[in-house]
Amino acid sequence: MSITREEILQIANLARLRLTDSESEALSHDLSQILEYVDTLASLQGPEGERVALGPPEAPERPADQIPPDPMAHPPAGFAPEFKDGFFVVPSPPSLGESDDPGGSR
Amino acid sequence: MSDIASIAEAVRSGQVDSTEPARAAVARLHEQNGGPQGLNAFLAALSSAEAAALEVTGDPGRLRGVPIAVKDNMTTVGFPTTCGSKILEGYQSPYEATVVRRLREEGATIVGKTNLDEFAMGSSTENSAYGPVRNPRDPARVPGGSSGGSAAAVAAGIVPGALGSDTGGSVRQPASFCGVVGIKPTYGRVSRYGLVAFASSLDQVGMFGSTVADAAELLQVVAGHDPRDSTSVDRLVPDFSDERDTGAEGLVVGVPTQYFGDALEAGVQARCRAALDALEARGSRIREVSLPNTPYALSAYYVIAMAEASSNLSRFDGVRYGLRDSAGEDLGAMYERTRTAGFGPEVKRRILLGTFALTAGYHDQYYGRAQRARSLVSTDFETAFGEGVDVLFTPTSPTVAFPLGERVEDPLQMYLADVFTVTANLAGLPAISVPVGTSDGLPVGGQLIAPKWGESTLFRAAFALEGAMENRDRDE
Numbered sequence: 001m002s003i004t005r006e007e008i009l010q011i012a013n014l015a016r017l018r019l020t021d022s023e024s025e026a027l028s029h030d031l032s033q034i035l036e037y038v039d040t041l042a043s044l045q046g047p048e049g050e051r052v053a054l055g056p057p058e059a060p061e062r063p064a065d066q067i068p069p070d071p072m073a074h075p076p077a078g079f080a081p082e083f084k085d086g087f088f089v090v091p092s093p094p095s096l097g098e099s100d101d102p103g104g105s106r
Numbered sequence: 107m108s109d110i111a112s113i114a115e116a117v118r119s120g121q122v123d124s125t126e127p128a129r130a131a132v133a134r135l136h137e138q139n140g141g142p143q144g145l146n147a148f149l150a151a152l153s154s155a156e157a158a159a160l161e162v163t164g165d166p167g168r169l170r171g172v173p174i175a176v177k178d179n180m181t182t183v184g185f186p187t188t189c190g191s192k193i194l195e196g197y198q199s200p201y202e203a204t205v206v207r208r209l210r211e212e213g214a215t216i217v218g219k220t221n222l223d224e225f226a227m228g229s230s231t232e233n234s235a236y237g238p239v240r241n242p243r244d245p246a247r248v249p250g251g252s253s254g255g256s257a258a259a260v261a262a263g264i265v266p267g268a269l270g271s272d273t274g275g276s277v278r279q280p281a282s283f284c285g286v287v288g289i290k291p292t293y294g295r296v297s298r299y300g301l302v303a304f305a306s307s308l309d310q311v312g313m314f315g316s317t318v319a320d321a322a323e324l325l326q327v328v329a330g331h332d333p334r335d336s337t338s339v340d341r342l343v344p345d346f347s348d349e350r351d352t353g354a355e356g357l358v359v360g361v362p363t364q365y366f367g368d369a370l371e372a373g374v375q376a377r378c379r380a381a382l383d384a385l386e387a388r389g390s391r392i393r394e395v396s397l398p399n400t401p402y403a404l405s406a407y408y409v410i411a412m413a414e415a416s417s418n419l420s421r422f423d424g425v426r427y428g429l430r431d432s433a434g435e436d437l438g439a440m441y442e443r444t445r446t447a448g449f450g451p452e453v454k455r456r457i458l459l460g461t462f463a464l465t466a467g468y469h470d471q472y473y474g475r476a477q478r479a480r481s482l483v484s485t486d487f488e489t490a491f492g493e494g495v496d497v498l499f500t501p502t503s504p505t506v507a508f509p510l511g512e513r514v515e516d517p518l519q520m521y522l523a524d525v526f527t528v529t530a531n532l533a534g535l536p537a538i539s540v541p542v543g544t545s546d547g548l549p550v551g552g553q554l555i556a557p558k559w560g561e562s563t564l565f566r567a568a569f570a571l572e573g574a575m576e577n578r579d580r581d582e
Contacts, residue, residue, distance in 0.1 A: 003462070007462075008458065011458050011462050011465070012458060014461050014465070015416060015445075015457050015458055015461045016420075016423070016438075016441045016442050016445050017442065017445055017446050017449070017454055017457065017458070018442050018443070018446040019446075023451075027454075027455060027458060030455060031455070031458065031459055031462070033517075033518055034408070034459060034517060034521075035459075035462075035472075037404075037405060037518055038405040038408060038409055038472065039405075040401065040402060040405050041402055041405050041406065041409070041472070041475040041476060041479055042471075042475070044402060044475060044478060044479055044482070067333045067334050069201075070200075070201040070202070070334070071201075072200035072201060073183045073198075073199075073200050073201065073202075074198065074200050075200070076200075078198060079197060079198055079200060079426075079427045080425075080426055080427060081424055081425070081427070081428070081429075081430035082430070088425050088426055090425055090437055090440065091432050091436050091437050091439075091440050092436055092437060093436060093437045093438070094436040094438050094439075
């Protein structure tokens with residue numbers, strides 16, 4: 001299995017990453033090499049329909065009661081890039097255009 | 107006085123002041139960590155002034171005064187949590203991981219946070235945004251990874267014990283490369299609350315010590331149900347120290363033929379065979395077994411781990427924490443700019459591969475088959491243990507520590523370093539790496555794997571192996 005530079009750019013778009021030309025070239029080579037190795041899975045023996053339960057090998061127990069969150073050592077303003085009036089502040093989504101609020105959209 | 111039990115006993119008996127071991131550890135840390143030839147094992151640490159002002163208060167716990175290091179992908183109050191990434195540079199978590207809290211409650215002093223491959227993605231600790239870690243046994247070589255900083259800190263004698271995380275061998279492989287003991291418990295044995303997620307169906311917190319007893323002591327302290335982690339299981343935690351003198355007599359040790367093939371370095375093969383001979387001489391029965399689906403394990407592991415990573419790391423987008431690079435653009439552009447600037451090359455590679463494996467056109471071809479392989483690998487183990495084998499013995503890694511820079515440009519070669527360790531993660535089994543000698547002066551680790559929840563059996567075998575190797579070294 002080889003993966004083209006165009007496919008790499010498409011996946012990067014899905015993963016919200018920007019790649020330079022040289023990065024996409026190098027990644028096309030690396031990922032093709034890895035996928036070639038991973039293609040050993042195609043020779044798996046056994047019934048085609050056999051599937052596994054996703055997740056951990058043993059179903060975990062869930063706590064019966066709601067667990068209150070840890071008290072925070074410091075509030076979100078202490079770790080968020082921008083926080084105001086109880087909200088994480090972000091730039092406007094593309095479809096909404098520029099916000100009148102200098103603090104951005106919420 | 108370099109092991110946990112001796113330090114704890116010296117503090118308990120009043121032989122040394124309760125803050126003295128941590129002060130000494132901090133002094134060693136600052137002496138060995140920095141500079142061009144320094145280990146670079148720590149990303150954050152107590153300063154000498156902070157160490158001098160330390161006070162150990164509260165009830166005497168079983169780790170009172172013992173200095174411990176914590177891998178920098180577990181949240182701590184008082185130290186930043188960076189995951190070795192620029193995207194979390196300087197990030198101060200508002201809460202502490204359960205494993206860290208439990209260590210502190212037993213009186214341990216956290217002296218610093220250890221370097222790692224970015225978001226625990228790597229096998230050499232060369233992928234850290236803050237530079238590679240050097241192996242204390244040979245500074246020109248890697249310490250293994252991704253918990254290379256924790257392994258190096260213990261191997262260098264800076265701390266007697268450390269926490270790491272193990273998604274595909276990230277505790278056991280560096281333990282092997284650095285000549286220390288490293289354990290990955292059963293999936294669900296230890297809380298992951300506060301462990302920054304890489305691949306949630308595989309991640310587990312692990313422990314390093316210079317002896318099996320130290321690794322057992324750390325696991326004893328942090329193990330047990332945590333209602334804050336829905337994957338932790340409410341199950342009795344046995345007293346692992348009970349296994350210290352049980353011995354190797356009658357232990358049935360399975361040796362999977364698939365782990366002793368051509369890929370194994372001759373020196374590693376020789377040390378592992380010698381370790382098996384030593385166990386046999388002490389009364390263990392060695393039996394060859396087959397785990398026929400082993401050849402699919404590494405492929406399955408990387409597909410599953412990368413798919414889960416691509417999902418887990420989507421939270422790093424500049425909104426709630428860490429780096430933000432908005433440069434006046436809209437929200438979508440901010441996501442892209444932040445992630446592009448914040449993630450390193452290996453993390454991007456894995457996110458892209460994981461995203462690819464989950465796309466509609468390829469999901470069944472890769473992710474679906476990988477899950478099927480995972481099931482078959484688990485069944486192989488169940489069959490072996492069901493036929494009377496108590497533990498399995500394998501090499502931890504096919505090679506000894508390789509030179510810095512040797513594999514960093516070849517991701518596939520780097521991934522092959524995990525070929526013997528990923529199977530225990532796929533099956534959720536407990537496994538431990540114990541030093542079994544050296545090859546060309548570099549440490550070799552032997553891996554023991556036990557059935558699910560079989561840590562007592564695992565420690566019985568590990569204590570026996572450690573004792574057998576000590577006796578053999580003495581005889582030689």
